[in-house]
Amino acid sequence: MDAITAKHRIADHLLHASGFETGRKYLGMSRITECPARLYRECLNGRAHELNEASARRCYRGYLFERDAQQRLAAAGIYLPGSGKEVRADFDERFRGHTDGETTEKDLLEIKSVTNVMFERIQRTRRAMDSHIAQVQLYLRFGGYAHGLIVYIDTETFRHYVADVWPNKGEQDRWIAKAAEVLAAIDSGTPPKCICGRCFGFAEAVQAPAVQQAVEA
Numbered sequence: 001m002d003a004i005t006a007k008h009r010i011a012d013h014l015l016h017a018s019g020f021e022t023g024r025k026y027l028g029m030s031r032i033t034e035c036p037a038r039l040y041r042e043c044l045n046g047r048a049h050e051l052n053e054a055s056a057r058r059c060y061r062g063y064l065f066e067r068d069a070q071q072r073l074a075a076a077g078i079y080l081p082g083s084g085k086e087v088r089a090d091f092d093e094r095f096r097g098h099t100d101g102e103t104t105e106k107d108l109l110e111i112k113s114v115t116n117v118m119f120e121r122i123q124r125t126r127r128a129m130d131s132h133i134a135q136v137q138l139y140l141r142f143g144g145y146a147h148g149l150i151v152y153i154d155t156e157t158f159r160h161y162v163a164d165v166w167p168n169k170g171e172q173d174r175w176i177a178k179a180a181e182v183l184a185a186i187d188s189g190t191p192p193k194c195i196c197g198r199c200f201g202f203a204e205a206v207q208a209p210a211v212q213q214a215v216e217a
Contacts, residue, residue, distance in 0.1 A: 011053050018056035018063075027182060029087065029097030029138040032175045033131040035196035039182045043094070065113035065153050066100060073109075073151070080104050087143045095179045099139055108139055108148035108165075119154035119161065128152070128163040134175050136165045141172045 027043050073079035083102040089095035100111045112132055114122070122128060128136075128150050136148045148165040185192045 011056075014053065014056045014060055018060040027095045027179055029089075029095065029142075029175075029179075030131075030135045032138065032179060033134050035194055035199060036178065036182050036185070036192040037194040037199045038196070040185055040191050041199075043182070043186055061155065062113055065155065066111045069111045069113075069151060069153060070101065073111075078103055079109060080106075083109075085143070087139050089138075089142050089176070089179065091176070091180065092183055094183055097135065097139060097142075099143060102145075103149065106145075108136065108143060108145040110136055110139070110148065110150045111153070112150060113153045113155050116154055116156040119152060119157075119159065122152055122163070123159075123161050126163075128165065133165060134171070137168055137172045138175055140165070140167045141176075 025043060025046050027039060031039065031042070070079055070081070074081050080102045084099050087097045087099060099108060101109050103109050110132065112129075114129075118129070132150055136150060139145065140148055146167065150163045150165060152161040152163065154160075182192065
């Protein structure tokens, strides 16, 4: 076997073993900060169009770090093995998510592997990523948790940073309202407008104002 053949086989295996969900046709809590036009498309059509070598590598790497972290955190008496579960919104079961698990004290536990640049930013600002905070806020709300932890892992240096997340009803309500709007758009068959400026090539995409693009970026 030559190097080119081996390379192609590795890439093909990653495409099939990455764990990337191509057929998911529900509104995911972990992606609620995304553009509503994109959420609308994904809920109706899935994400098969996003699967490629790069996305497969990112997904595989994420699950690789997650599995390793779960084992280590369990050995450290932090993580409760097998405690991950599906969380569904009480107002519409199409809005759902899947937790990484719970601590031994029944806190919500989420594990995130990030690049060195992102890790440095999180550590410097002492603040979790906005998309992760939104996800955890929704898990707290619909999972019945009083407190959550996000464990960040630097994929380059293997450093760890742990962030507390406490329930914030105002923020939860904000994302719930967005989810309700997207689901209502699906029910009415009326695609929401793109606000990210990156949905070109789809019928529902429109040019977003430059200022709004900067805010959402």
